[in-house]
Amino acid sequence: MSAAGNHTLVTPAEMTAIDADAARSGIDSYGLMTSAGTAVSAAALRLYPGALRFVVLCGPGNNGGDGYIAAAALRDSGADVDVHALGDPAALKGDAARACTAFGTAVKPLADYAPTAGDVVVDALFGAGLSRPVPPEAARVMRTVASQDLPVIAVDLPSGVDGRSGQVLGASFRARHTVTFVARKPGHLLMPGRMLCGTLEVFDIGIPGRILSARAGRLSANGPHLWRKYAFTLDPAAHKFKRGHLAVFSGGPLSTGAARLSAIAGLRAGAGLVTIASPAAASQANASHLTAVMLKQIEGEDDLSQWLADKRIGAFVLGPGFGDLQRARQYALMLGSHKLVLDADGITAFKDDPGPLFKACAKGETRLVMTPHDGEFARLFPDIEADEASSKVDRAIAAAKRSHGVIVYKGADTVIAAPDGRAAINTNAPPWLATAGSGDTLAGIIGAHLAQGMPAFEAAAAGVWRHGRAGAKAGEGLTAEDLAAAVEPLPA
Numbered sequence: 001m002s003a004a005g006n007h008t009l010v011t012p013a014e015m016t017a018i019d020a021d022a023a024r025s026g027i028d029s030y031g032l033m034t035s036a037g038t039a040v041s042a043a044a045l046r047l048y049p050g051a052l053r054f055v056v057l058c059g060p061g062n063n064g065g066d067g068y069i070a071a072a073a074l075r076d077s078g079a080d081v082d083v084h085a086l087g088d089p090a091a092l093k094g095d096a097a098r099a100c101t102a103f104g105t106a107v108k109p110l111a112d113y114a115p116t117a118g119d120v121v122v123d124a125l126f127g128a129g130l131s132r133p134v135p136p137e138a139a140r141v142m143r144t145v146a147s148q149d150l151p152v153i154a155v156d157l158p159s160g161v162d163g164r165s166g167q168v169l170g171a172s173f174r175a176r177h178t179v180t181f182v183a184r185k186p187g188h189l190l191m192p193g194r195m196l197c198g199t200l201e202v203f204d205i206g207i208p209g210r211i212l213s214a215r216a217g218r219l220s221a222n223g224p225h226l227w228r229k230y231a232f233t234l235d236p237a238a239h240k241f242k243r244g245h246l247a248v249f250s251g252g253p254l255s256t257g258a259a260r261l262s263a264i265a266g267l268r269a270g271a272g273l274v275t276i277a278s279p280a281a282a283s284q285a286n287a288s289h290l291t292a293v294m295l296k297q298i299e300g301e302d303d304l305s306q307w308l309a310d311k312r313i314g315a316f317v318l319g320p321g322f323g324d325l326q327r328a329r330q331y332a333l334m335l336g337s338h339k340l341v342l343d344a345d346g347i348t349a350f351k352d353d354p355g356p357l358f359k360a361c362a363k364g365e366t367r368l369v370m371t372p373h374d375g376e377f378a379r380l381f382p383d384i385e386a387d388e389a390s391s392k393v394d395r396a397i398a399a400a401k402r403s404h405g406v407i408v409y410k411g412a413d414t415v416i417a418a419p420d421g422r423a424a425i426n427t428n429a430p431p432w433l434a435t436a437g438s439g440d441t442l443a444g445i446i447g448a449h450l451a452q453g454m455p456a457f458e459a460a461a462a463g464v465w466r467h468g469r470a471g472a473k474a475g476e477g478l479t480a481e482d483l484a485a486a487v488e489p490l491p492a
Ligand SMILES: NC(=O)C1=CN([C@@H]2O[C@H](COP(=O)(O)OP(=O)(O)OC[C@H]3O[C@@H](n4cnc5c(N)ncnc54)[C@H](OP(=O)(O)O)[C@@H]3O)[C@@H](O)[C@H]2O)[C@H](O)CC1
Pocket: 015, 019, 032, 033, 036, 059, 060, 061, 062, 063, 064, 065, 066, 125, 126, 127, 128, 129, 130, 131, 132, 133, 134, 135, 155, 156, 157, 181, 182
C-alpha cells in the first residue's frame, strides 16, 4: 500500500492509456486486476473483521472484475460472501469474465439484494469507466444501503462519482473507505466526490512509475512539492526591501477592514514591507488602525502613476473592500505590467468586459493572479462556467489560458491553474475557513509571495496551502484576524 503521498493525479482517460502501456510492456493485466481485488478484500477484512456478511456488488466492466477477485479472496478467508451483479455475468469480457469464472460461485441479480443489518457492502459497480448516469436499479440499491447506514467500501471510486470531475452522475454510493489504484484521480479530490470517498487508500498494483509519469498530465494535489524550491528561508539580516514590498489598495472610509486584513496577512506571510494605498477620505480610518503596516495616500490615477515610479514595490493587491468598480478597473489596467493579485471588487470590475485586462497581461512572464469564488468566476468567464461537460480543473485552466493569469478558483476544493496548463487541487482547507475576510487574507498571502519573487503559479499555490494550514491552526470559530495571525512560516 502506498500512502496517498504521490501527488500526481491521473484522469480516467490517462489511466486507460497507462493500462494499455503497461500491457504493451508485457505486464499481465489479469495480474493487475488480481492485485487490485486482493487489496480491496484486505481492506474489507482489516476494517470490518466483525462483518456478518460481505456483499460484493459487481458491475459490467473491470471494476466488477476487481469485485469478483475481492469476493473470492473474502470467501477463501472464511467470510460469508454474497455477490450481486448488474447485468448478465455471462456478458462479461476479458479479465472481468475470467475473474467471474474464477470466483465460480452463483451470482445473484443486483435487484435481488436486500440490504440487511451487519452487511458490509463492497461497491464494484462502476469505476473509471462510468460514462453516464447510473441505471435506476443501481440508484435504488444506493438509496437503500444509505438508508440503513451500511458501511460501503468502494473499489476505485464510489460508483456514480465521475473520476474526472468529482461530479455525481445520477446517484452515488457514499463510501466509508475507497481503495484506488496507482494514483488518485481528480474526482477523489474535487467536490462532491471527495465527500463521498471516505478515507482514501492508494494501492500500488505494480505499474512502474515510469509508465505513470509518461502519461500523467500536469495536474497534482497542492503541496510543498510544487513550490518548495521557492520557499526560500529568509535571511534575518536581509534588508526589508529585499524581503519584498507589497502594496494593498484600501476601499473608502466605511470599508477599510478588508485591505487591512490583506496587509497584515501579507506581513505575516513574509513581505518585508506592506503599504496600504488609501483614498484621502479613508486615510484617517486606516491610520488609526495601523502600526507595522505603512500608509500612502493615493487619490486617483495621477497619484498612482507617480507611485508606480517606485520600482521597489514588488506586488499589489487590488479588490478587497475596494467598492469603486470604475476606479478598480482604471487601477488594474494601470498595473498591467506589475505583479497583481486581483480579488473581489477587482474581479467584479471587469464583469462583461474583461478583454482589456487580459490584453494588458498578455505579454511577458505571468504577473496576474485572480482569486474568484464561483460567482466572481461566472462574471468573468460566463461561457467557461456554463460548459457543464468540463470539470472545475478544466474550467480553471481554460480561464487561466484566456486571461494570461493564474486562476485561484476558490471553494472547498480550490483549484489553482496556470496559463501553461499546470494545475493543482487544494485539500487542506477546513470547512470553517469559509468566513468573512478569509479571501482578503488569502489575497494578502499570495501578494506577499509575489512581492518576494515567487513565480505566480507557485505564489498562488503556496498561498492557498498556507491559508488552509492557518485555518486548521486557528481552529473552528476563527475570525479572519485569527487567520492572519495563524499564518506559519513556509516549510523549508
Ligand atoms: N490500472 C488500474 O487502475 C486498473 C484498474 N482496474 C479496474 O478497472 C476499472 C475500469 O474498468 P472499465 O472496464 O474501464 O470501467 P468500469 O468497470 O468502471 O465500467 C465500464 C462498464 O460499465 C458500463 N457503464 C458505464 N457507465 C454506465 C452506466 N451509467 N450504466 C450502465 N453501464 C455503464 C460500460 O458500458 P458501455 O456501454 O459504456 O461500454 C462498461 O461495460 C477501474 O475503475 C478499476 O476498478 C483493473 O482491474 C486493474 C487495473
